[in-house]
Amino acid sequence: MTLRDVFAALSGQPIMLFLLLSAVPTGAFLVNLWSGETAEAIWKWRYVYAVLVYLACxxxxxxxxxxxxxxxxxxxxxxxxNLGLQVLPVLTMVATLMLIRRKIPFSYIPGFGKLSSFLTLIGAVMGILWFIDRTRIYAVTYVPFAYIVVGFVALLLIIRFAWSRIF
Known part of the structure; x- marks a missing residue:
């Protein structure tokens, strides 16, 4: 089964896809109602919020x-x-994060910093790959592949370090 097959199967069931993706912001809304107003009550629900953040993100x-x-x-x-597969998950993520942000700061949610680091890493990799694609840097070299991988990882670490210093 390829990724194209999975997307075709999901596109064939748009109602099911909509119900699955809308369940996450609905869950965040319900947890916001049930968690109470005091800081202690909200603090007890932080792991539920973490699960909802990961399910949306x-x-x-x-x-x-x-x-x-x-x-x-x-x-x-x-x-x-494909609106169901390319737009609806992004809208679900935004809606869920907005609902959760109203109730609890993201710094209190366990593992939220890892998501932002992961997104930074994905952005850096996509940027590097786009740059290589646009400049058409395809070279036959005698450098071993392991050195190229080490250089790529070092470049990612430098980008991540610079990103953390900037923000």
Missing amino acids: IPGIFAVTLNIYLFLFERQSIWDM
Whole structure:
């Protein structure tokens, strides 16, 4: 089964896809209602909020990355977008994060910093790959592949360090 097959199967069931993706912001809304107003009560629900953040952000980040890939590398037209697979997960992520942000700061949610670091890493990799694609740097070299991988990882670490210093 390829990724195209998975997307075709999900596109064939738009109601199921909508129900699955809308369940996450609905869950965030319900947790906001049930968690209470005091800081102690909200603090007890932080792991539930963490699960909701991950349930919203993993498909959302994947959809953003897929959109960037399709538009930059595959040159997909905006008219060919699959709204259920390319837009709805991003809207779900934004809605869920907005609902959760109203109730609890993101710094209190366990593991939220890892998501932002992961998104930075994905952005850096996509930027480097886009740069290589645009400059058409394809060279036959005698440098071992392991050195190229080490150089790529070092470049990512430098980008991540610089990103953390900037923000």
